[in-house]
Amino acid sequence: GQQLNQSPQSMFIQEGEDVSMNCTSSSIFNTWLWYKQDPGEGPVLLIALYKAGELTSNGRLTAQFGITRKDSFLNISASIPSDVGIYFCAGQLGVIYNQGGKLIFGQGTELSVKP
């Protein structure tokens, strides 16, 4: 089945540093989504990407949808302690009437920020 390879698995950084994580897949996705999950909570959407090559920002976060539609990266600039959490990429296979609109999640990147 489809798989998303997300890296790195974990990162330990100093406050103020920039962070980069990425996801690759052997499958083409219509949409790439980036989520953050805090302990004991559901994921919260950070950025949604709809078109190949699209570069989108949300505050200190920037994400890009790869040209081949098989990869995406997320950058966080000037990290702060509240950035701590697990970040997931997710690829959308198709909308609901085609393949059910399912999301396939990457393995996650656990971010730790040292003040």
Add this chain to the structure above:
Amino acid sequence: GAVVSQHPSRVICKSGTSVKIECRSLDFQATTMFWYRQFPKQSLMLMATSNEGSKATYEQGVEKDKFLINHASLTLSTLTVTSAHPEDSSFYICSATTLDRAERGGYTFGSGTRLTVV
């Protein structure tokens, strides 16, 4: 907008009993709801997709008789773990969407249910 409430947030049950988890969309009518399972430090694994008024579609390897899903209304889906065993202990998360929302990547997640089977 787009709030999904999941209840209970934590439940402990005895082995062999059944547990029901509710997922409600509070401010929109969710035509489609998804149920995920997440083990510690791991990804979200899709268990099933449920569309209002029809039978759920289960992912390969998920026992439909063990994980009963009901999506009887546009605002409520339930997951019942039947005859629970310790290996069913996990974090269960639902998400809800509509056709229009899904096209914009609009999947709203519940806050999850921590199930512990003793």
